[in-house]
Amino acid sequence: MNIGFDNEKYLKMQSEHIRQRIAQFGDKLYLEFGGKLFDDYHASRVLPGFKPDSKLQMLLQLKDDAEVVIVINSGDIEKNKIRGDLGITYDVDVIRLYNVFKKIGLYVSSVVLTQYDDQPAAAAFQKRLESLGIKVYHHYNIKGYPSNTKLIISDEGYGRNEYIETTRRLVVVTAPGPGSGKMATCLSQLYHENKRGIKAGYAKFETFPIWNLPLRHPVNIAYEAATSDLNDVNMIDPFHLEAYGKTTVNYNRDVEIFPVLSAMFEMLFGESPYKSPTDMGVNMAGNCIIDDDAVCRAAKDEIIRRCYTAMCDRRKGLISEDEVYKLELLMKQANVTVEDRKVVAAAIRKENETLAPAAAMELHDGTIITGKTSNLLGASSALLLNALKHFAGVSDDVLLMSPDVIEPIQDLKVRHLGNNNPRLHTDETLLALSICASTDENAKRAMDCISCLRGCEVHSTVILSAVDERIFKRLGVNLTCEPKYETEYSRPVS
Numbered sequence: 001m002n003i004g005f006d007n008e009k010y011l012k013m014q015s016e017h018i019r020q021r022i023a024q025f026g027d028k029l030y031l032e033f034g035g036k037l038f039d040d041y042h043a044s045r046v047l048p049g050f051k052p053d054s055k056l057q058m059l060l061q062l063k064d065d066a067e068v069v070i071v072i073n074s075g076d077i078e079k080n081k082i083r084g085d086l087g088i089t090y091d092v093d094v095i096r097l098y099n100v101f102k103k104i105g106l107y108v109s110s111v112v113l114t115q116y117d118d119q120p121a122a123a124a125f126q127k128r129l130e131s132l133g134i135k136v137y138h139h140y141n142i143k144g145y146p147s148n149t150k151l152i153i154s155d156e157g158y159g160r161n162e163y164i165e166t167t168r169r170l171v172v173v174t175a176p177g178p179g180s181g182k183m184a185t186c187l188s189q190l191y192h193e194n195k196r197g198i199k200a201g202y203a204k205f206e207t208f209p210i211w212n213l214p215l216r217h218p219v220n221i222a223y224e225a226a227t228s229d230l231n232d233v234n235m236i237d238p239f240h241l242e243a244y245g246k247t248t249v250n251y252n253r254d255v256e257i258f259p260v261l262s263a264m265f266e267m268l269f270g271e272s273p274y275k276s277p278t279d280m281g282v283n284m285a286g287n288c289i290i291d292d293d294a295v296c297r298a299a300k301d302e303i304i305r306r307c308y309t310a311m312c313d314r315r316k317g318l319i320s321e322d323e324v325y326k327l328e329l330l331m332k333q334a335n336v337t338v339e340d341r342k343v344v345a346a347a348i349r350k351e352n353e354t355l356a357p358a359a360a361m362e363l364h365d366g367t368i369i370t371g372k373t374s375n376l377l378g379a380s381s382a383l384l385l386n387a388l389k390h391f392a393g394v395s396d397d398v399l400l401m402s403p404d405v406i407e408p409i410q411d412l413k414v415r416h417l418g419n420n421n422p423r424l425h426t427d428e429t430l431l432a433l434s435i436c437a438s439t440d441e442n443a444k445r446a447m448d449c450i451s452c453l454r455g456c457e458v459h460s461t462v463i464l465s466a467v468d469e470r471i472f473k474r475l476g477v478n479l480t481c482e483p484k485y486e487t488e489y490s491r492p493v494s
Contacts, residue, residue, distance in 0.1 A: 004294030025201025034206030114181030
């Protein structure tokens with residue numbers, strides 16, 4: 001995998017730029033952290049070299065001056081919205097974030113439930129947070145938001161929201177995912193701080209879209225693909241173009257809210273320190289790209305993966321046809337097709353040869369490994385074993401697990417656990433392999449190579465079970481599937 005991003009340069013440049021922004025304001029700075037504060041796998045996929053915890057490492061350099069406020073949309077709690085990269089709900093992720101921040105020494109002062117309307121699930125979640133000793137605040141819907149500036153900047157608008165008590169100069173506002181209400185929380189606090197005679201400022205730390213890359217750069221298109229469910233659209237920042245005569249990239253929600261922010265600053269300070277949404281940002285990621293070809297290729301791969309995920313979600317009945325259509329249009333804008341994903345053709349070829357579900361993996365050096373369905377193993381399990389053999393230098397004709405090990409597991413699954421499918425799932429395969437590794441040197445060598453799977457590309461010719469999907473995610477494998485189920489085959493798989 002070619003490195004296209006200088007992570008060390010990023011950490012240094014980004015922390016320095018945030019310090020400069022803190023100094024620009026007086027008593028306090030509210031810093032909206034967009035994207036993932038850590039576990040930012042989207043950024044690490046489209047910017048090869050970016051570490052998933054880069055933003056967290058940068059923030060740790062400022063931890064003595066910082067406190068964290070976690071924001072979650074009450075509607076997302078009610079809908080059990082799931083964080084796609086980890087497979088956990090947003091409310092569970094809030095507690096995970098709290099525990100991680102606390103463990104590494106970041107002070108988390110509170111959780112804010114935005115768009116709160118006495119939703120039963122949100123109220124229950126509040127009780128759970130309070131039982132853990134976490135302070136909880138409510139923010140509410142504002143009619144006409146974000147266009148009704150007069151109402152928003154009033155006691156009936158932001159004034160209705162509960163004031164979040166903070167104690168440090170830098171308040172980092174983060175969330176488990178987009179659309180949680182981070183910016184509105186920051187602006188609400190500016191309103192309340194002003195009423196209390198405290199001079200506070202606002203800045204935005206959003207990795208994507210990257211403001212100093214072209215509008216249709218693959219990295220920015222990949223951001224649209226990642227947020228297609230929010231209907232985010234990248235656009236030229238019209239305010240920046242008018243103020244400076246320079247073309248920069250932002251997205252629709254920031255452009256829409258900018259008049260509110262500008263009006264608020266004028267009300268608080270007499271004039272706005274920002275002439276455009278781009279001015280609000282502190283993101284230095286675009287200055288740390290060292291190989292544009294590498295990040296373009298990585299971003300195009302991400303767009304294809306997002307489209308496959310959408311097609312499978314449509315097949316599951318989770319999203320509409322319109323969302324898939326939007327992603328297909330983004331693929332056209334990026335000038336890519338599913339044929340550009342090498343593992344797709346390899347998996348389909350293996351399926352046609354065996355007339356059964358198959359899977360393929362592309363390793364970092366471009367090598368393609370395949371797996372087929374057998375009486376003992378599903379295609380994904382076979383693929384994992386074949387890939388581990390390759391990494392460990394074990395011959396293809398060597399069995400890492402004997403049928404004598406697999407068959408008792410199958411018997412347990414079918415006779416006692418009520419499974420109809422006797423084939424081993426990926427988790428069962430890895431557990432069996434770990435047992436064999438205690439007595440077999442080849443199995444041990446294969447187990448020692450599991451970390452080599454991270455970042456590899458996998459494609460399955462059928463939608464995988466939740467178990468297999470979860471294992472691939474934990475292994476750090478980039479998975480796509482054809483939008484069909486194993487049950488749709490014309491004949492039973494033997």
